[in-house]
Amino acid sequence: LGVEYDGKSGHLTAKAFVASEGLASLLKRAPRKQACLDFIESCQNPSGGFGGGPQQLSHIATTYASVAALFIVGGKDALREVANREKTKVFLQRLQVQQSEYGGSEYGGSFRVHIGGEVDMRACYLAMAVCRFLELNPAEFLDLSSMVEYIKRCQTYEGGFGGEPGNEAHGGYSYCGFAALALVGMEDQVDLFQLLDWASSRQQTYEGGFNGRTNKLTDSCYSFWQGALLCLLERSLSKGKEERKEENSSDEKCGNPFKKDALRNWILVCCQLVEGGFRDKPGVRPDYYHTCYALSGLYLTHNANVNVLLCNVRNL
Amino acid sequence: MAAAAHEREEVVLLSEQPEWSDVQPIPQCEGVEPVVQILYDKEYSDAMGLLRAVMRRGELSQRTLHLTSVIIFMNSAHFTVWEFRRCILHSLNSKREWISELDFMKEVNSMNTKNYQLWNHRRVVVETLMPSGGSGNGPALKVDTIETYTLKDEFDHLGEIFAEDAKHYHAWAHRQWLVRTYGCWDKEMTFTKELIKEDVYNNSAWNHRFYVIMNGFLGDHQGGNDDVFVNEVMYCLECLKGSEENESVWSFLLGLLLRANHVGTSQYLQVLEILFKFVKVTQKQSKTRAVRCVFFDASLCYQLALRVLGHVKDTGDFWKRLDLDAAKLLHQAVDNWRLLKSLDPTREASYEIKEGLAK
Numbered sequence: 001l002g003v004e005y006d007g008k009s010g011h012l013t014a015k016a017f018v019a020s021e022g023l024a025s026l027l028k029r030a031p032r033k034q035a036c037l038d039f040i041e042s043c044q045n046p047s048g049g050f051g052g053g054p055q056q057l058s059h060i061a062t063t064y065a066s067v068a069a070l071f072i073v074g075g076k077d078a079l080r081e082v083a084n085r086e087k088t089k090v091f092l093q094r095l096q097v098q099q100s101e102y103g104g105s106e107y108g109g110s111f112r113v114h115i116g117g118e119v120d121m122r123a124c125y126l127a128m129a130v131c132r133f134l135e136l137n138p139a140e141f142l143d144l145s146s147m148v149e150y151i152k153r154c155q156t157y158e159g160g161f162g163g164e165p166g167n168e169a170h171g172g173y174s175y176c177g178f179a180a181l182a183l184v185g186m187e188d189q190v191d192l193f194q195l196l197d198w199a200s201s202r203q204q205t206y207e208g209g210f211n212g213r214t215n216k217l218t219d220s221c222y223s224f225w226q227g228a229l230l231c232l233l234e235r236s237l238s239k240g241k242e243e244r245k246e247e248n249s250s251d252e253k254c255g256n257p258f259k260k261d262a263l264r265n266w267i268l269v270c271c272q273l274v275e276g277g278f279r280d281k282p283g284v285r286p287d288y289y290h291t292c293y294a295l296s297g298l299y300l301t302h303n304a305n306v307n308v309l310l311c312n313v314r315n316l
Numbered sequence: 317m318a319a320a321a322h323e324r325e326e327v328v329l330l331s332e333q334p335e336w337s338d339v340q341p342i343p344q345c346e347g348v349e350p351v352v353q354i355l356y357d358k359e360y361s362d363a364m365g366l367l368r369a370v371m372r373r374g375e376l377s378q379r380t381l382h383l384t385s386v387i388i389f390m391n392s393a394h395f396t397v398w399e400f401r402r403c404i405l406h407s408l409n410s411k412r413e414w415i416s417e418l419d420f421m422k423e424v425n426s427m428n429t430k431n432y433q434l435w436n437h438r439r440v441v442v443e444t445l446m447p448s449g450g451s452g453n454g455p456a457l458k459v460d461t462i463e464t465y466t467l468k469d470e471f472d473h474l475g476e477i478f479a480e481d482a483k484h485y486h487a488w489a490h491r492q493w494l495v496r497t498y499g500c501w502d503k504e505m506t507f508t509k510e511l512i513k514e515d516v517y518n519n520s521a522w523n524h525r526f527y528v529i530m531n532g533f534l535g536d537h538q539g540g541n542d543d544v545f546v547n548e549v550m551y552c553l554e555c556l557k558g559s560e561e562n563e564s565v566w567s568f569l570l571g572l573l574l575r576a577n578h579v580g581t582s583q584y585l586q587v588l589e590i591l592f593k594f595v596k597v598t599q600k601q602s603k604t605r606a607v608r609c610v611f612f613d614a615s616l617c618y619q620l621a622l623r624v625l626g627h628v629k630d631t632g633d634f635w636k637r638l639d640l641d642a643a644k645l646l647h648q649a650v651d652n653w654r655l656l657k658s659l660d661p662t663r664e665a666s667y668e669i670k671e672g673l674a675k
Contacts, residue, residue, distance in 0.1 A: 052396075055371075158523070168524075197611075214563050249477070
């Protein structure tokens with residue numbers, strides 16, 4: 001990691017996650033396990049949550065990256081040993097926007113990404129995912145019904161979800177919104193048919209890959225955001241609510257949500273580099289972010305296990 | 317004579333300057349065996365060392381404000397430093413300093429315009445300089461400057477951003493925040509119309525237009541309005557001419573139709589008739605156009621059927637009053653999806669799912 005990564009020290013934990021997730025999808029285990037765990041531990045704050053690096057403000061994205069990286073590198077044991085569940089609960093509670101706060105009518109139910117930080121859809125997913133990793137029940141200490149109302153307000157006339165109520169339907173935010181609902185079993189609260197209309201239209205006939213918004217260009221990272229969204233959506237449409245609640249199956253596969261071989265070809269033929277790594281699209285330099293999400297999208301085309309998308313640490 | 321600035325051999329370290337002589341920098345602790353180590357520039361490590369020290373002692377001053385500028389220019393995504401900067405600004409409580417933020421943000425924007433921290437900071441700055449009334453009871457700003465900042469200035473700034481990137485997500489989100497926070501909806505319809513004229517495929521503009529309509533005209537705020545509904549439909553048909561495959565417009569149309577339960581029944585039925593006819597004509601023009609309009613037709617039929625059958629909550633009895641045949645609509649939807657499976661194989665799986673839903 002040379003000098004060109006200077007601008008990203010606020011996201012060391014994000015890099016650890018992205019790099020180790022990318023690696024872990026390729027290899028079965030990540031290198032230098034204890035060093036990784038020690039580093040992640042050094043990013044945890046006494047007040048709860050993890051920052052991007054030591055002595056940084058806790059941020060919900062870096063908290064997600066940290067717990068996910070802990071699990072990838074060291075399994076449930078690492079989570080148990082390193083992550084402070086009680087403090088993390090407090091952290092998440094502090095971040096949730098109350099209806100009574102300023103801006104409560106717009107943001108109420110959603111979460112800030114850090115104290116004093118922005119409020120948008122990413123935070124809802126990240127908060128729910130963190131709860132899953134740490135096997136916390138969000139219903140016990142967070143206001144789930146207002147979170148669901150917030151997510152509903154973010155569904156646009158196109159069917160996808162924007163970052164904030166009224167914002168344009170966007171792949172990243174749509175995944176975050178729908179996955180947040182799926183993690184708490186509340187997918188039926190939004191218009192699934194309209195979501196299917198929008199999400200299925202994101203796969204481009206010519207390229208095979210997905211775009212993030214209507215009339216925009218294909219980008220390999222949406223292989224995951226849109227692909228995974230469709231996997232979850234197909235599951236919600238084909239299974240009844242009671243069926244979905246059963247968490248016994250460690251082997252629930254993605255069905256037939258989109259044109260898998262078309263996506264696979266886009267990723268491998270257009271986005272993979274001979275020297276390694278994946279890029280957004282031909283003509284653009286590769287980076288860790290696109291490598292992580294192109295690989296994750298590729299995984300979806302190979303009989304993916306839905307438990308991975310639902311952060312079901314018990315079944316993995 | 318001199319080498320280019322970036323080739324200079326002498327590195328300026330803040331910690332070595334006289335004004336920082338009282339501060340002992342704190343190095344970053346990365347453990348015995350660093351992982352994901354970043355090879356920082358000397359200037360950056362040095363500035364961060366100072367920052368860790370002043371944050372620990374909680375110094376909120378002019379020099380620490382300057383320090384956060386230096387660091388943010390080197391690493392504009394460092395959210396901890398942006399937050400510390402705001403603590404300093406609140407503590408200094410100076411209107412002049414908050415106004416200076418505008419130039420500072422402009423500088424950061426020129427380095428990277430797609431930055432969450434920047435746009436979050438911008439909202440705080442705008443709110444501080446132009447309190448909207450809901451922001452609580454902070455101390456009044458020290459008025460140490462005659463400079464003012466207005467909404468017009470802010471819209472001008474957004475205009476510059478859109479001129480470079482008419483689909484800039486953060487900028488659109490910011491615009492929506494501005495418009496709803498300050499209640500300034502009046503220019504938005506014209507604004508979106510101009511952008512659509514420049515690029516009829518600009519989905520961000522269409523989305524914003526829909527947002528404005530729902531919060532001003534068709535939505536609950538102003539009750540039903542036949543004129544707006546009809547005008548918007550005609551505007552859409554106008555925009556589709558020559559680009560009948562444009563997904564943005566078809567989605568917009570469908571959105572209008574499914575939220576028009578405040579307009580007159582006969583108006584609505586007339587519009588439906590026009591649209592179904594339009595679909596039949598467009599279908600014959602080309603395969604791409606056929607896919608788009610048949611897709612629209614199928615979704616519309618299905619969604620209407622759901623409403624007629626009372627499966628969609630909170631929509632009143634408008635749909636029943638239309639006196640449409642739900643079974644016929646569902647049948648039309650299914651026929652369309654069957655056709656689409658051959659016309660549009662990319663989405664074959666979803667048409668399969670939809671057929672299942674209709675049953």
